[in-house]
Amino acid sequence: MYDVENIRADFPVLKDNIYLDNAATTQTPVxxxxxxxxxxxxxxxxxxxxxxxxxxxxxxxxxxxxxxxxxxxxxxxxxxxxxxxxxxxxxxxxxxxxxxxxxxxxxxxxxxxxxxxxxxxxxxxxxxxxxxxxxxxxxxxxxxxxxxxxxxxxxxxxxxxxxxxxxxxxxxxxxxxxxxxxxxxxxxxxxxxxxxxxxxxxxxxxxxxxxxxxxxxxxxxxxxxxxxxxxxxxxxxxxxxxxxxxxxxxxxxxxxxxxxxxxxxxxxxxxxxxxxxxxxxxIGVSDIEKHERRLAQNAAYRLAQIEGVEVYGPPDRGAVVPFNVLGLNPHDVAMILDETRQICLRSGYHCAMPGIDFMKIEGTVRASFALYNTEEEVDALVEAVEQITTLA
Ligand SMILES: Cc1ncc(COP(=O)(O)O)c(C=O)c1O
Known part of the structure; x- marks a missing residue:
């Protein structure tokens, strides 16, 4: 059985942080x-x-x-x-x-x-x-x-x-x-x-x-x-x-x-x-895949339900969830998530400018998942974004 708490014990940095910047780089196990x-x-x-x-x-x-x-x-x-x-x-x-x-x-x-x-x-x-x-x-x-x-x-x-x-x-x-x-x-x-x-x-x-x-x-x-x-x-x-x-x-x-x-x-x-x-x-790559996609697809679905939030990419996605809070700069959103909830994620063009330009937007906030992320972390992200929309 996939035991995410057991996995998390192998990544001490996760004790005090919600790390959702895995598409940039992941944590390394002990x-x-x-x-x-x-x-x-x-x-x-x-x-x-x-x-x-x-x-x-x-x-x-x-x-x-x-x-x-x-x-x-x-x-x-x-x-x-x-x-x-x-x-x-x-x-x-x-x-x-x-x-x-x-x-x-x-x-x-x-x-x-x-x-x-x-x-x-x-x-x-x-x-x-x-x-x-x-x-x-x-x-x-x-x-x-x-x-x-x-x-x-x-x-x-x-x-x-x-x-x-x-x-x-x-x-x-x-x-x-x-x-x-x-x-x-x-x-x-x-x-x-x-x-x-x-x-x-x-x-x-x-x-x-x-x-x-x-x-x-x-x-x-x-x-x-x-x-x-x-x-x-x-x-x-x-x-x-x-x-x-x-x-x-x-x-x-x-x-x-x-x-x-x-x-x-x-x-x-x-x-x-x-x-x-x-x-x-x-751990098993197929189980990792199932776990990460469940989290990412759930996060994408729930973020898209929030009024004033736009989510990009297909419903059947990998572990990457790009989104924007309409009316706010993606960097400001990422900074607020970090300062208020210790949620680490990436904002901007993600070294993929032509693709982001194609979406006709100026960058995204990107939550990206790994084998050690949890449903509780998705909850924290969704709640925090919900609060941020009240600032827009
Ligand atoms: C799709 C893709 N290709 C290439 C790279 C470059 O990887 P690296 O920084 O390890 O060279 C990245 C990094 O984010 C990536 O996401």
Whole structure:
């Protein structure tokens, strides 16, 4: 049975705060923090480059973490690359593909800036970009994307769950569409990994990016990118650890994942992320998904009942609930919620300006849920917003 009070005991910061800013970053369970502490206090060394026992122990823990994450996403560990966040992974793909003049990319208006700017920048290199509009609830359908596919379409890049609407895209359908037309497909899983079951084997995408510090509950400074065919991608950075041999005239890159991880990686972060992912697996992603969606859908429904409150996104949403109190600036609403009820949530454009502009509003207040949130916290949010409407 899903025991939210038991889960909360693993996140001490929740004792005195109502934390509803999980789409920005989540809290990390004590088990993962202890795994990092253990690294520092018991066996810290560098990864993969020493014969001594501490280096071997460090390498084992780091590689076990990779295996755990690959297991959660159902993909091979050697195709699972550690990055510092999702943004780095997205840039790795955008800058790593050998683009040809006239190549075409399809993305959407609901993307986070990190899944938009790297493609926009490629226009300078002769790549054409189509940015597909969503429907009013923030969905971009397979059919809408299909209308823009051309023989030159090299990549379709779409977010799995929108961080500005909360809408869930048909990732499997989008990847199939791309495959059927000979294109590559990238899914930005920043708001889906750890929040819902993700099966990369079934999805059959070419690239999947996620931070480690959101639904996967890991520390900040961690992320993971899956690359189906590593030879397609030129590493973003090169140097120690990424090469098999070097002479003064050239070098031979290592196989993946090492070729993409030049330099000393975030070893404690990776180990902490691995333990956090194990924690997610122990609770069960399907149960987490059910719990979070129940809270988010309930919050959205109840907020929408309040006169003077507008809620955005579809009823069947992920764990993200954007709203506004009409007549009040979203930042003021967020500040009042923090000052009066210690409710931490985000306000503004959420690094998704084109999508928010599309809604014809100037930002939203965004409540976003994680496995440790409760119905009582939804009650507190709804009551507080109700009171705020009297100020408008
Ligand atoms: C959909 C989406 N993509 C990408 C990112 C960027 O993640 P990071 O800050 O870890 O690079 C975010 C962060 O909010 C996001 O929500």
């Amino acid at each position: 088990q993962a923090v202890r795994a990092m502490e253990e690294y520092f206090f018991k066996y810290a060394a560098n990864h993969g480059r020493g014969a001594h026992h501490l280096a071997r122990q460090t390498t084992d823990h780091f590689e076990n973490a990779r295996e755990t994450i690959a297991d959660l996403l159902n993909c091979p560990a050697e195709n699972t690359i550690f990055t510092k966040n999702a943004t780095e992974g997205l840039n790795l793909i955008a800058r790593g593909i050998e683009w040809q003049d006239g190549d075409h990319i399809i993305t959407t208006l609901i993307e986070h800036h990190s899944d938009l700017l790297p493609w926009m920048e490629l226009r300078e290199r002769g790549v054409e970009l189509t940015i597909v509009e969503p429907d009013n609830e923030g969905h971009v359908s397979v059919e809408a994307l299909e209308q823009h596919i051309r023989p030159s379409t090299r990549l379709v890049a779409v977010t799995h769950i929108s961080n500005s609407f909360g809408s869930i895209q048909d990732a499997n359908g989008i990847c199939k569409l791309a495959r059927d037309h000979g294109s590559l497909c990238l899914i930005d899983g920043s708001q889906s990994a750890g929040h819902m079951p993700v099966n990369l084997k079934q999805m059959d995408c070419d690239f999947f990016t996620t931070p480690g510090h959101k639904g996967l509950l890991g520390p900040q400074g961690t992320g993971v990118t899956y690359i189906k065919e590593p030879e397609l991608i030129k590493p973003l950075i090169i140097g120690g650890g990424a090469v098999r041999s070097v002479t003064t005239t050239g070098y031979e890159l290592e196989e993946a994942p090492a070729r993409f991880e030049a330099g000393t990686p975030n070893i404690p972060g990776g180990i902490g992320l691995g333990r956090a992912v194990k924690y997610v697996q122990e």
